[in-house]
Amino acid sequence: MRPLIGFRGAGPGAGYRGGVIAICAVLLCCVEVTPAPSQSPPPVVMDRGEPITPIPSAPALDPLKVALGEKxxxxxxxxxxxxxxxxxCHDVSTNGASQKPHDTGLDxxxxxxxxxxxxxxxxSFRFSWEGKxxxxEADINxxxxxxxxxxSSAAEIAAKLDADLDMRGRFMAAYGRRPESDDVVDALASFQRTLLTPxxxxDRWLQGDDAALSPDELDGYRLFKSLGCSACxxxxxxxxxxxxRHGIFHPLASPEPxxxxxxxxxxxxxxxxxxxxGSAPTLDDAVRKMAMAQLNATLTDQQAKALVAFLGSLTGTYRGAPVGGSP
Structure with a gap:
């Protein structure tokens, strides 16, 4: 699923502040997030007084349930x-989404x-583009x-899996019983909670490694804050x-939602x-369009380059490899 309101993956309603809130509004497509009880506490890091905090390590969950959820x-x-x-639609071997503007449904x-x-x-504090x-677990259902x-439904899936002796055995090992609908959802949710990319x-810069970011990336981060992107x-x-809300000054992408x-x-x-x-093919294109739509501003080439450089530094790792194969 992706960002920049759209970036994959907006806003007077949340407090306008002279328009700066905007690039944040969709730039990077902004109620304060409360970590779910199952999440690991954030790591102890150097306090740079920044509005962004590092990704924690994946929570320690029952490995049998996580493995079942992955399957x-x-x-x-x-x-x-x-x-x-x-x-x-969510390829965890690449970017956790797909490369298509729109994936296709069963029809x-x-x-x-x-x-x-x-x-x-x-x-995140809500799931789906509209935060429904x-x-x-509700998102999975x-x-x-x-x-x-x-x-389908969790009950239909459980019935299918119960006819598979191997899957029945996996549920017995993880939950102590044959497949049930709640266990199907719980296993998928357990796996999804481990899909963190620290x-x-x-994040290494936030944790005190001054050499982790290039001058262009640091410039981009300063611009990210000064433009107001970090407000959202x-x-x-x-x-x-x-x-x-997206399209404050000028239309941005499809008007709905x-x-x-x-x-x-x-x-x-x-x-x-x-x-x-999915209408912006590149990050450079998305950054420029959001600046115009949300801030009524035209970015210079250097500003766009710096912002894109900073955004590239937000790529984390999954199972020891960079997400999407990026450097």
């Missing part, structure tokens, strides 16, 4: 017709909104039951904790195309 994540039996898995037609990345999604769901996405260069894109997920949850900018350099409709 289900790529199992096509979670769709009614056995054709789609979560991995279809072969394009889905309405660009897929947001699943990486770090559990650090408060918990990862909605996807399973959506006629366009999986057209260790990015910007802050906290552990560099976003994900506010709602905003008007109000969107500001997406996280974590790993944003790996998740093109951008915006909720």
């Amino acid at each position: 289900l994540f790529s199992d096509r039996r979670i769709s009614h017709d056995n054709s789609h898995s979560c991995q279809y 072969g037609a394009e889905l309405a909104l660009n897929s947001l990345t699943v990486f770090n999604s559990t650090l 769901f408060r918990t990862v 909605a996807s399973l039951e959506s006629p366009r996405i999986m057209a 260790g990015g260069r910007f 894109h802050q906290g552990v997920n560099v976003g994900g904790n506010l709602y905003e 008007k109000i969107l949850r500001v997406p996280s900018l974590r790993n944003v350099a790996t998740t093109p195309p951008y915006f909720h409709d």
Whole structure:
């Protein structure tokens, strides 16, 4: 699923502050996030007094449930017709989303909104572009039951898996019983909570490594703050904790939905195309369009370059490798 209101993946309603709130409003497509009880506490880091905090390590969860959830994540039996898995739209071997402006539903037609990345999604205060769901479990259930996405249900999936002796054994090991609907959702949620990407260069800088960022990246971060982007894109997920309206001064991407949850900018350099409709093919294009739409400002080439450089430093690692294969 992705950012910049759209970046994959907006705003007088949240406090305008002279228009600066804007690039944050969708730039990087902004209610304060409260970490879920299952999340690890943030690491002890050098206090630079910055509005962004490092990604924590993945929480310590039952490894059998996490492994089962990972297996289900790529199992096509979670769709009614056995054709789609979560991995279809959220490829955790690359960017946690896909490279398409719009993924396709079970009927072969394009889905309405660009897929947001699943990486770090559990650090946000709501789920989906419109923030309709408060918990990862609610988000999973909605996807399973959506006629366009999986057209199934946790109960239907549990029945399918119970007929598979191997999967029955995995559920017995993890939950002490044969597959049940709540366990299907819990296993998927357990895996999703481990999809955190710490260790990015910007996080290393926050933790005191002054050599982690280049001069261009540092300039971009200063500009990110001075323009007001960090008013909406802050906290552990560099976003994900506010709602905003897009197209304040000029139209930006598709007009609907008007109000969107500001997406996280974590790993944003790996998740093109951008915006909720996937209409910006590159990060440079997205940054420039957001500045105009949200700030009524035209970025210079140097400003756009610096912002893009900074955003590239937000790419973290998953299982020891950079997300999306980026440097």
